[in-house]
Amino acid sequence: MKSRNAASQAKTIRPAQCLKRVPILDAAAEVFCREGFSGASIDEIAEEACVSRQTIYNHYREKETLFVAVVADVTARANTALFAALAAFPDKPENLREELIAFAVDLNRNCLYNQDGKFLRKLVQSEGPRYPHLFEAWREHGPCKIGTALGAIFARLHHQGLLHIPDCDLAARQFTALINADLQMTTLFGETPTEAQIRGSAEQAVDLFLRGYGVLAEPVR
Amino acid sequence: MKSRNAASQAKTIRPAQCLKRVPILDAAAEVFCREGFSGASIDEIAEEACVSRQTIYNHYREKETLFVAVVADVTARANTALFAALAAFPDKPENLREELIAFAVDLNRNCLYNQDGKFLRKLVQSEGPRYPHLFEAWREHGPCKIGTALGAIFARLHHQGLLHIPDCDLAARQFTALINADLQMTTLFGETPTEAQIRGSAEQAVDLFLRGYGVLAEPVR
DNA sequence: GACGATTTGGACAATAGTGTCTATTTTTAC
C-alpha cells in the first residue's frame, strides 16, 4: 500500500485551499440524509454540488472519509447553535413562562428541527450502529448534552425558588420530550414544522411543565 | 413484458403454501432494519433465513415486493399488540396512578420498544420519503393511531371526573412523549431498554402527567 | 412409491457503483 508514491498521487490538497469544500459538504449532507450511506452515490453528490466527481476524490480519499467529514461539519454547526440557545436563557428570569417558551422555540427552531438537526437524528439512528466511534462522539460532545446543560439551568431555577424540581436531569429529559410532543409526527414525515406549530408546541409543553414543577406562589386564579 | 408466459415462469407459488415465508420475512425485517433498504442484499437475507436466494425470488418477485411485504407483516403484528394494550386499560379505573403506569409499561414494552417498534420507527424515518404510499398507510392504520385511541381514553377519564383535560389529543401526544422521555437515548443506541428502565420511565411520566392533569380531589399531603 | 409443488444451486447477463489513472483545462497568486 505504501501510502501513495509521490508522483501522480501527490494530490493531497492542502486543507487551507478549499473553495469547493463547502458545496461538497453541503451536497453530501443533503444526499446522505436523503439516501442513507449506502444509498448515496458519489456521482449524485458530485452533481448536486456542481462539482466533478474527481474533485471529491481529491479532497476526501473515499466515501467513508467524506461521510465522517460531513458528520463532523454538521455536528460542529449544531453545537454552536445549541450553545447560543443555552446562553440566551436569562440568568434571572422575570417572566418565567414567556422565557421558557422563547427558549423552547429557539431550541426547536435552531437546533432540533432545522436541517442539521434532522440530519443528525436520522443519521445517528440509521448509521449509528455501523460507526460506534462516531456515534460515541456525538453522544459525548454533540447536541446530546442538551440534557446536562438543561439540567444545570433547571437546578439554578430550583435554587432560585422559581421551580420545585427534585430531579433536574429527569426534568430536563421531560422538558425536551414535551417540547417535541406535537412535532414528532411532522418530523417523521421529513417535513419542517411551521413557526406556528413550533410556537404552539412550546406553549403547551411549558404550561404542562409549569403545572408539574411550578411553585404554587400565586393562588389558583 | 407480457407478464410471464406460462411455461417456466409459472412459479407463482400459491399464497397458501408457505413454510419458508415466515423465516424469510423475519430475516428480511432484521436485515432491512440493520442495513436499510439499499444496504440490505438479497443474499444476506437468504443466508440469515437459511434459504436459497432463488426461493426468495419465487415468493416475492423483487426486492421491493419483499420490502413491502415485510412492512405489512410487521405493521399487522404491531397493530394487534397495540389493540391488546388499549383493551387492557380498565373501563372504570380504581387506582388511576397504578393503572396508568401499567398501561405505559405495556405500551412501551410491547408496542413501542420491542423488535417491531424499533423496525417501524427506523424504517419509517429512513425509507418513508421514498415510499409515500406505504408511509401514508402506516400513518392511517398503523401504530400511529395511538394518538386518537389514547385521546379517547383520556376523554373518558375526563368525563368520569378522574382527570381534568381540556384538550385530549394534546394530552395523548404529551403522554406518549413523556413515557418515552427516559428511553430516547437508549433507543437511539439501538439497545433495548431494561424492564427497570421501562418501569421507572413510566412512573416518572405518569407522576408528572397527573400533577399536570389531575383533579385536586385530595388535599395536598 | 408416485405425483406435483416447492426448494435448491449454480451459471448467467446486465447494471451500477467505487476508486484509479491520465491528460487537459481553469483558477489563483506572484
Place this chain on the structure above:
DNA sequence: GTAAAAATAGACACTATTGTCCAAATCGTC
C-alpha cells in the same frame, strides 16, 4: 504573463448486486 495548484472529463478495472433461467433434488400427500 507565468507557474503552481486545483478542478475537470473521460476511460478504465474491479466488485457487488439484482434478477433470470434451468436442471436437479427434496418435500408432502395421496
